[in-house]
Every structure is written in structure tokens, then in C-alpha cells.
Amino acid sequence: xxERILTEVISANPAMxxxxxxxxxxxxxxxxxxxxxxxxTTQKPxxxxxxxxxxxxxxxxxxxxxxxxxxxxxxxxxxxxRSVVRSFMNASSMEEVIFxxxxxxxxxxxxxxxxxKFLEAGDEVIISEMEHHSNxxxxxxxxxxxxxxxxxxxxxxxxxxxxxxxxxxxxxxxxLVSIVHVSNSLGTINPVAEIIRKAHLAGARVLIDxxxxxxxxxxxxxxxxxxxxxFSSHKMFGPTGxxxxxxxxxxxxxxxxxxxxxxxxxxxxxxxxxxxxLPFKFEAGTPNIADVIGFRTALEFILEISxxxxxxxxxxxxxxxxxxxxxxxxxxxxxxAREKLGVVSFIIEDLHAFDIxxxxxxxxxxxxxxxxxxxxxxxRFGIEGTARISFSVYNTFEEIDFLTERLLKIIKxxxx
Amino acid sequence: MSDKSINRIQDxxxxxxxxxxxxxxxxxxxxxxxxxxxxxxxxxFKVDSNLIKGCQSKVWLNAEVEDHKLILNADSNTDITRxxxxxxVRTLSGQSLDDIIHADLYFIEKIGMNKVIxxxxxxxxxxxxxxxxxxxxxxxxxxxxxT
Ligand SMILES: Cc1ncc(COP(=O)(O)O)c(C=O)c1O
Numbered sequence: 001x002x003e004r005i006l007t008e009v010i011s012a013n014p015a016m017x018x019x020x021x022x023x024x025x026x027x028x029x030x031x032x033x034x035x036x037x038x039x040x041t042t043q044k045p046x047x048x049x050x051x052x053x054x055x056x057x058x059x060x061x062x063x064x065x066x067x068x069x070x071x072x073x074x075x076x077x078x079x080x081x082r083s084v085v086r087s088f089m090n091a092s093s094m095e096e097v098i099f100x101x102x103x104x105x106x107x108x109x110x111x112x113x114x115x116x117k118f119l120e121a122g123d124e125v126i127i128s129e130m131e132h133h134s135n136x137x138x139x140x141x142x143x144x145x146x147x148x149x150x151x152x153x154x155x156x157x158x159x160x161x162x163x164x165x166x167x168x169x170x171x172x173x174x175x176l177v178s179i180v181h182v183s184n185s186l187g188t189i190n191p192v193a194e195i196i197r198k199a200h201l202a203g204a205r206v207l208i209d210x211x212x213x214x215x216x217x218x219x220x221x222x223x224x225x226x227x228x229x230x231f232s233s234h235k236m237f238g239p240t241g242x243x244x245x246x247x248x249x250x251x252x253x254x255x256x257x258x259x260x261x262x263x264x265x266x267x268x269x270x271x272x273x274x275x276x277x278l279p280f281k282f283e284a285g286t287p288n289i290a291d292v293i294g295f296r297t298a299l300e301f302i303l304e305i306s307x308x309x310x311x312x313x314x315x316x317x318x319x320x321x322x323x324x325x326x327x328x329x330x331x332x333x334x335x336x337a338r339e340k341l342g343v344v345s346f347i348i349e350d351l352h353a354f355d356i357x358x359x360x361x362x363x364x365x366x367x368x369x370x371x372x373x374x375x376x377x378x379x380r381f382g383i384e385g386t387a388r389i390s391f392s393v394y395n396t397f398e399e400i401d402f403l404t405e406r407l408l409k410i411i412k413x414x415x416x
Numbered sequence: 417m418s419d420k421s422i423n424r425i426q427d428x429x430x431x432x433x434x435x436x437x438x439x440x441x442x443x444x445x446x447x448x449x450x451x452x453x454x455x456x457x458x459x460x461f462k463v464d465s466n467l468i469k470g471c472q473s474k475v476w477l478n479a480e481v482e483d484h485k486l487i488l489n490a491d492s493n494t495d496i497t498r499x500x501x502x503x504x505v506r507t508l509s510g511q512s513l514d515d516i517i518h519a520d521l522y523f524i525e526k527i528g529m530n531k532v533i534x535x536x537x538x539x540x541x542x543x544x545x546x547x548x549x550x551x552x553x554x555x556x557x558x559x560x561x562x563t
Contacts, residue, residue, distance in 0.1 A: 029440035029441070030438070030439065030440065351495070352473070352493060352494040352495065354473050354494040354496065354497070355448065355494050355495045355496050358444060358496050359441070359444055359445070359448075359496075362440040362441040362443070362444040363440075363441055413445055413448075414448075414495075
């Protein structure tokens, strides 16, 4: 199909896409479901559901150790996902693709393994004010243990990193910079290439939290030159309980395993255990086989539509939402970065986000309310939380119009 | 001060809500409106010791005893929770300590309030009911010790 036709398939005929998501076809509180909570987790296309079902019905077996036919088949399917993930993010080898249980788990792996080995008293880790708690707490833990310090890049009123401040924070003491690629609360796309380049010049390693980016933005870890990149399957049409940690091979090889058990060893005696090679060294125990297999189908779904087209559709939705919402009196959008993606956070005068969320839910619209696991960021904006809508490929312009209509109604009734 | 029994008030509430039918939006808007009528809680009572932690909404609850009856004052930072509280205050405030301790609040389920707020989100409300009963029990014990 030509690009133009494909674009039309998504934006003019979203039914084609929506049809692949059985869950979307339902009524909630008497209204057709509008799912605007995609930054929390996306829905799953039928192919993904079938892949998981097919594994359990057809070839459920433990992997890497069995010699029987089912075990071979399961191992092949599992490793096939690794291969698709490798090419999805253009890692240079399969050894650089580590399966975890999610972004949080990936970050904890780096904190516990890299952090405990390389951080020393007086060293510094730089994060930002807009990080998800998953990219704050693991660093607080390891820094406290190692006597290292956490440094914070502040955020301006538009919700962008203050890069001058970053430049000032970088020093020979900086061991690691860990930054979110796209903010889950604001939608801000951070200048990660610039951050990586500068951090490397200062001799620091860089981890990018790609939880909100991997499904949307082009991803080429070699071009980015990041040292680590973390993301979650469930935010990109795949099942829960699967995450990816990309790491450069030379660094991963220097890092000790952080969980012990089966799969990650070569030989165990009571005197000494030798570890398996990458990536297995970091994959102790039986992994989430079914969901890893399902994840491959999710990635293929994305590749089939093509990432640039998904991005184009999501940008159009974002522009439409901004246009509509900014006309609502008393509504303030939190996060107006020039480079922004997929998420609109807002507050409404005299209305608590919780009330907005509950009232929209009564109309069948699923949104997120609260601090979105970014409490320091909320504090920066002097608010308790926001109402947040976030888009995916199956959302439509009409859904945004319906949301706008409902918001106007809620405000009208409130002001009465 | 209430001279109607807890169950009589519950039945009235159920009756009022039955007019709204099954339309979730109307129900939620109605609950919000009820919150507007809740008597204001003085700021001096909005202190952490009166705070009941819900999910995303805060509830402050102040309870005093007058003539063996529990007098409740409460507020929330969200409209819907304030509306839900107003129903609890209407049902329980001014009732005797014993009646509150033994109250079976069947109206919550009958008016579909548990559906409105879901099991997780209703935790704040459940916590509030528990707290009211605890106050009633505590005051009762205290009064018994005095006599
Ligand atoms: C930016 C960001 N980082 C990390 C996470 C954590 O992801 P997970 O819960 O899948 O581990 C999320 C999920 O909400 C996120 O949005």
C-alpha cells in the first residue's frame, strides 16, 4: 500500500484499525467506550491475544532446557521475539536485548547491577524533575546505599527540561544520567540525543526511559548511542509483564548479574558458580514465556501499520485535542512543550481532577487522574494532579469532540 | 439532629435515587449537587488528625457527641466525594451511638453507589464508615467509663 492510502486507512477509516481491538467494541455506562488512557496501558489487538492463546493451547513448555519438540518450539518462538525486538530498536546484537518484567524492572536492573558496581561515595546520578517514580526511587535506593548523590534537572513552565541547568550539573562526578524520553504526565519529548552526547563528553553513561516513546517515536539505539534503553510491552499493544532492557554489550559484560537462579548460570558448585553469557546472565528463572511470545505480535502490528503513520495520526489527534481543549474557559493545559507527543494533561478551575475523571467515566470515557506517578513534577507545577488523556492509533477525532462536549457540559453544570 | 431512624432515612434516599433510573451521568451529577448542600466544615477541623485517606480524594471528618448522639461534620476536596459524604451525614448524624454501631447501610448498594465509585475508589467511603463506627464505639466506651 502506498503511504497515502495507509494514512487514509488510519485517519479516515479508523474502523479498520479498531476492528482489530475486540475490547474497544463495548458500552460503558450506556455509552460507547472511549479509551483515552493509553499512556497507562494500550489495548491489545486480537493477534496478540491469539498468540498467547495459541502458545498455551499448542506448545506451552519451559524454554532453553528441554530437548523435546514442544520445548524447542517454545524456545524458538521466545527467541524470535528477541530477534524482532533487536531489529525494532536496531540493537547491534541479540545479546543486547534483555527480557525483564517492565520498564520499572529494567531500571531496577541497571540501578542494582550497574549502580552497585560503579557508583562510589561522592559520585552523582542525574535525573530530571519530570521523571516517573520508576526512574526516581531505584536511584534514591542505590545512591543511599553507595553514598552517591542524586542531581535533578529542573523543568520550565512549558514542561521542558532546562538544558542550561543540565550543562551545569554535568561534571566528572557524574556517573550516570537517567532521563525519560517522553514524559507520561506532560507529553514532552526530551532532547535525548543532545543529553546523551553531552553526558558522554563528561564521561557518564546514559539510560533512557522509553516507556512512553517506544511505541510512537522512531527508535534506533545505535544512532542514539544511549547506553541503556528501557520500555514496556504493555504500553505498545503487547501483554503486561514483559519489559525490555537494551544495554551496550561491553557495559553489560562488565555488570554483575543482580538476580541469581536458574537460566543465568553456566555451572553451579557450592564453591563457585560461573555465569551464563549475555543476555541470559540477566534473565534468572523461568521468564514470562507466553507474554514474550505475544509481544512479538504486538511489535509486528506496529511495524505493519508503520511507525511514521502511527506517529502522524497521533500528532494530528494531539493537535486537534489542543485546539479543542484550549478553547474551554477555565481549562489549563499542563505541559505545552514545543516537542510534544500523545498526552494532554489539564486542570479545570474549581473542579478536582477526580471529579472530572468520574464524570467522564459516567459518560463512557476512560481517562487518568491524579499525579501519574510523578509527584515531584506535580509539586513543581503547584498542583495535586491533573486529568490526563492519552492517545493511540485507534483513537478518533470524533472521540475528542465528544470529550470536549462532555467537558463543556460538566463545567456548565458545575457553574450553575 | 435527626428524629427519623437510620433505616427510614436510607429508604428515603433510595426513593430519591430511583427517580434517576440507571443513567450513570445523572446519578453522578446528582451526587455532586448533594455535596453543594453539605454544611461547611470549619477550617479548624480540616486538620490531619481528622483526615481519612481515600484514593485521590481527601475526607475530613469531625465527630462530637451530644446527649448520647453522634454529631458528624465532614468535607472533602472533591465534589463527588462531598456528595457521598453528605448522604452519610444525612443518614448517621444525630443518631444514637448504639444505632450507629449496629447500622447496616444498605442504601449504598441499593442506589448503585458502589457501582458509581467502584470497589477501589470506594475505599475512602468504606474507611469513612468504619471511622464513624469507631467514633461511636469510642464515645460509648468513654461514656460508660464516666458513669
Ligand atoms: C515514563 C514512564 N516510565 C516508567 C513507567 C513504568 O512502566 P511499568 O509500570 O510498565 O514498569 C511508566 C509507566 O507508567 C512511564 O510512563
